[in-house]
Amino acid sequence: MDCRAETCNGADDDCDGRVDEEPVCGELIERRCTLTLGWADNNRGPLGASATWSTCPPEIRQMGGDVRCTSTRRDGAFVRLDLDGDVDGNDLLAFSLRCEDADFAEAARWIQGHCAVFLGHADNNQGAAEGSPVWGACPGVSSSAAVPRCTSSGFDGNFRAMQLAGDVDENDDLGLAWICRDDEQPARAAAAQASAEVQLAWSAGNQGPGDGAPTWGFDCPGSRRLQVGRVSFPQACTSTRGDGLFHRLDLGQDVDDNDDLGVALKGR
Numbered sequence: 001m002d003c004r005a006e007t008c009n010g011a012d013d014d015c016d017g018r019v020d021e022e023p024v025c026g027e028l029i030e031r032r033c034t035l036t037l038g039w040a041d042n043n044r045g046p047l048g049a050s051a052t053w054s055t056c057p058p059e060i061r062q063m064g065g066d067v068r069c070t071s072t073r074r075d076g077a078f079v080r081l082d083l084d085g086d087v088d089g090n091d092l093l094a095f096s097l098r099c100e101d102a103d104f105a106e107a108a109r110w111i112q113g114h115c116a117v118f119l120g121h122a123d124n125n126q127g128a129a130e131g132s133p134v135w136g137a138c139p140g141v142s143s144s145a146a147v148p149r150c151t152s153s154g155f156d157g158n159f160r161a162m163q164l165a166g167d168v169d170e171n172d173d174l175g176l177a178w179i180c181r182d183d184e185q186p187a188r189a190a191a192a193q194a195s196a197e198v199q200l201a202w203s204a205g206n207q208g209p210g211d212g213a214p215t216w217g218f219d220c221p222g223s224r225r226l227q228v229g230r231v232s233f234p235q236a237c238t239s240t241r242g243d244g245l246f247h248r249l250d251l252g253q254d255v256d257d258n259d260d261l262g263v264a265l266k267g268r
């Protein structure tokens with residue numbers, strides 16, 4: 001085989017004995033993986049590992065009733081999830097990650113099996129510090145019982161519900177990490193982790209941008225107050241930044257039926 005520059009194809013192109021060890025897989029992750037965010041009120045979501053959350057996937061969004069979901073659209077842009085009711089201890093959140101590519105099937109399958117999004121929640125300012133390698137039991141076994149709580153997309157395409165705790169308000173934080181691991185191919189995992197990022201955003205007052213927005217309206221990570229007439233609405237966004245650590249999304253006020261979450265999966 002002729003040796004050439006490494007590309008994201010599941011093969012050792014540059015003949016150094018390592019597969020996709022350079023940060024070359026960001027575009028495939030952005031264009032061939034779908035990240036789906038599920039939310040449920042009143043304990044209505046699926047418990048345990050579930051292949052679906054309401055109609056997602058394969059549907060790209062379901063925004064009515066107590067069980068809702070939205071999926072990224074393989075374009076790096078944000079999709080929005082409109083919350084409903086009071087967001088509190090009977091609410092569930094979950095992520096799934098699915099990757100598929102007819103031309104680079106092994107690479108897509110490996111990414112789905114070795115990269116995951118981790119999501120933590122903490123009531124009463126009990127979340128981990130910004131940039132922590134852990135959030136409660138994660139990145140070990142996900143737990144809806146331990147404090148603070150966490151879940152992940154689980155390296156298998158399924159959803160796993162995380163039950164929130166207490167009232168979700170200004171003393172709550174979410175934690176977000178993008179972690180790739182492979183004991184047999186650590187360089188491949190490190191490169192995939194560094195080559196993509198997940199962004200998670202929140203907006204009060206129904207002020208989140210529509211599906212397909214390239215940003216949440218400002219640089220992420222960051223926060224601002226969006227002035228609309230005489231009223232200002234807090235907004236915040238966090239990014240996984242390619243470092244495998246947990247990054248905090250500080251919620252600025254009580255989270256209820258006029259709040260939005262936004263999620264994006266981007267190459268970097």
Ligand SMILES: [Ca+2]
Nearest residue numbers: 012014016018
């Ligand atoms: Ca190589």
Ligand SMILES: [Ca+2]
Nearest residue numbers: 007009011020
């Ligand atoms: Ca390669």
Ligand SMILES: [Ca+2]
Nearest residue numbers: 041086087088
């Ligand atoms: Ca609720």
Ligand SMILES: [Ca+2]
Nearest residue numbers: 124167168169
């Ligand atoms: Ca709270």
